[in-house]
Amino acid sequence: MTEEVAAPEEPASRVARVMTCALWGLETALITVEADVSNGLPNFAIVGLPDTAVSEARERVRAAIRNSGYEFPLRRIVVNLAPAERKKEGTGFDLAIALAILRASEQLRTDVLALCLGELALDGTLRPVRGVMPRVLRARENGIASALLPCESAPEAAALGCEAIALPTLRSAVDHLDGRVRRAPAPVPAAAAEPTWDVDLADVAGQDTPKRALEIVAAGGHNLLMIGPPGTGKTMLARALPSILPPLEPDEVLIASAIHSVAGLTDPDRPLLAARPFRAPHHTASRLALVGGGVPPRPGEVSLAHTGALFLDEIAEFPGKVLETLREPLEEGAVTISRAGAVATYPARFTLVAAQNPCPCGRLGDPAAQCSCLPDAISRYRSRLSEPLLDRIDLRVAVPRVPYRELRDRTEREASAAVRARVCRARARMRERLAGSGRRCNAEMTKRDVERYCELDEAGERMLGLAVSAKRMSARGFHRLLRVARTVADLADAERISSEHLATALLMRGDV
Numbered sequence: 265m266t267e268e269v270a271a272p273e274e275p276a277s278r279v280a281r282v283m284t285c286a287l288w289g290l291e292t293a294l295i296t297v298e299a300d301v302s303n304g305l306p307n308f309a310i311v312g313l314p315d316t317a318v319s320e321a322r323e324r325v326r327a328a329i330r331n332s333g334y335e336f337p338l339r340r341i342v343v344n345l346a347p348a349e350r351k352k353e354g355t356g357f358d359l360a361i362a363l364a365i366l367r368a369s370e371q372l373r374t375d376v377l378a379l380c381l382g383e384l385a386l387d388g389t390l391r392p393v394r395g396v397m398p399r400v401l402r403a404r405e406n407g408i409a410s411a412l413l414p415c416e417s418a419p420e421a422a423a424l425g426c427e428a429i430a431l432p433t434l435r436s437a438v439d440h441l442d443g444r445v446r447r448a449p450a451p452v453p454a455a456a457a458e459p460t461w462d463v464d465l466a467d468v469a470g471q472d473t474p475k476r477a478l479e480i481v482a483a484g485g486h487n488l489l490m491i492g493p494p495g496t497g498k499t500m501l502a503r504a505l506p507s508i509l510p511p512l513e514p515d516e517v518l519i520a521s522a523i524h525s526v527a528g529l530t531d532p533d534r535p536l537l538a539a540r541p542f543r544a545p546h547h548t549a550s551r552l553a554l555v556g557g558g559v560p561p562r563p564g565e566v567s568l569a570h571t572g573a574l575f576l577d578e579i580a581e582f583p584g585k586v587l588e589t590l591r592e593p594l595e596e597g598a599v600t601i602s603r604a605g606a607v608a609t610y611p612a613r614f615t616l617v618a619a620q621n622p623c624p625c626g627r628l629g630d631p632a633a634q635c636s637c638l639p640d641a642i643s644r645y646r647s648r649l650s651e652p653l654l655d656r657i658d659l660r661v662a663v664p665r666v667p668y669r670e671l672r673d674r675t676e677r678e679a680s681a682a683v684r685a686r687v688c689r690a691r692a693r694m695r696e697r698l699a700g701s702g703r704r705c706n707a708e709m710t711k712r713d714v715e716r717y718c719e720l721d722e723a724g725e726r727m728l729g730l731a732v733s734a735k736r737m738s739a740r741g742f743h744r745l746l747r748v749a750r751t752v753a754d755l756a757d758a759e760r761i762s763s764e765h766l767a768t769a770l771l772m773r774g775d776v
């Protein structure tokens with residue numbers, strides 16, 4: 265015999281809490297989504313400074329809950345995104361909001377301890393969100409080692425060692441949490457294979473000086489401009505740069521991969537970058553594409569190139585206004601994008617490699633051809649690169665036409681692997697010298713570093729004095745010259761900068 269037990273009185277209100285993470289640029293903060301479902305006139309409000317996309321979660325969450333076979337409580341629902349002081353953007357909070365409401369209305373029986381990220385479609389399907397990586401890193405720092413995510417986003421989290429549960433729908437999230445259909449964590453994506461390169465330095469005939477310049481650039485992180493007639497290998501040389509760059513250090517892998525994640529450019533098979541990025545935007549790219557921006561803000565090419573290289577082929581074809589926006593990242597190593605009420609900062613420390621013809625027809629200075637450009641057209645073409653921008657390019661080399669005998673020369677040329685080994689050795693010297701300063705390569709040396717570490721021998725001092733007065737070098741130009749000379753010396757495993765090293769730096773500065 266069973267006795268009828270009176271159902272306990274429904275509590276007037278209960279608050280459920282689910283963790284998610286907000287993103288501003290690369291900056292993150294854990295957010296507690298609090299849902300309170302109480303008696304009162306049916307109403308659904310989201311408070312805690314949501315932006316439009318977050319406010320619109322109301323409609324998505326309501327439809328997704330109903331269309332997943334649950335009841336949307338016809339009571340008074342308040343969702344708070346705490347801490348409330350800063351404006352939240354984007355659509356990534358949907359899953360956390362829906363789960364908090366289901367928990368508060370007892371349709372979900374288990375507390376949610378994992379980080380929840382994901383956008384909901386009206387039918388309850390989970391859609392991927394950008395910026396999973398930096399958010400999972402933040403959660404990890406706060407002791408949250410598991411996450412509930414849309415299927416497409418799970419590999420990014422799993423690559424960081426997070427216990428990532430890949431979920432196709434809202435319903436699958438509830439079933440997993442309540443133990444009806446448990447899901448195993450997503451597998452950790454296979455470690456990235458040793459990268460392969462399209463162009464090897466050994467493929468390039470002649471061009472010893474530009475090759476040397478590339479080696480210096482790869483080692484020291486300096487900027488390079490190559491000027492030469494069409495078809496001499498400028499593009500080819502630039503494309504060989506990734507093959508001689510030093511490998512990414514572990515913290516660089518995380519930050520570069522996180523930037524790609526925020527841009528929505530993560531490769532699900534290989535979420536962590538295996539090599540330094542090499543970005544080559546076309547000259548028709550907009551300012552927004554180059555430096556970033558938009559709503560919500562996305563990183564641009566300069567930030568995607570962070571820790572790697574930005575290649576601007578045919579740099580004179582880029583609109584002047586677009587080029588000027590490069591000054592901030594070149595000087596600061598970061599870009600700040602501000603819009604109404606919100607500021608996002610993205611790191612943007614890259615090696616700039618640019619290529620250009622000497623004049624519009626490309627034949628100026630070529631002994632084998634006649635230039636057909638009017639002097640006016642040449643100076644207009646050259647002035648596209650402003651002085652302040654040129655001033656930030658430490659190495660400028662000519663890429664001349666290769667003589668026939670060099671093109672046909674069958675003797676073995678030095679391969680990228682050998683050059684890369686020298687680059688890595690030089691980088692190790694720099695790292696050791698700058699240890700603890702947060703700077704890693706010679707291009708990043710401050711004025712004080714330059715004074716401390718760029719000691720010249722006697723002949724070097726004399727040569728420097730002559731060069732500075734002969735070229736009427738600015739103080740900035742002088743420091744840049746010494747940084748490049750330091751790299752030349754590091755590539756030669758030399759403690760002190762000799763006059764020979766300085767001569768190479770002067771040659772590479774070539775006012776071509």
Ligand SMILES: Nc1ncnc2c1ncn2[C@@H]1O[C@H](COP(=O)(O)OP(=O)(O)OP(=O)(O)O)[C@@H](O)[C@H]1O
Pocket residue numbers: 467468469470471492493494495496497498499500501619620621666
């Ligand atoms: N130094 C070289 N050694 C071997 N091949 C070369 C060399 N220079 C050019 N080539 C060949 O010519 C092709 C075109 O070269 P590339 O595009 O690098 O020239 P470029 O200097 O960038 O010309 P443009 O000014 O027209 O852009 C290359 O794909 C390569 O096959």
Ligand SMILES: [Mg+2]
Pocket residue numbers: 498499500577619
């Ligand atoms: Mg080219």
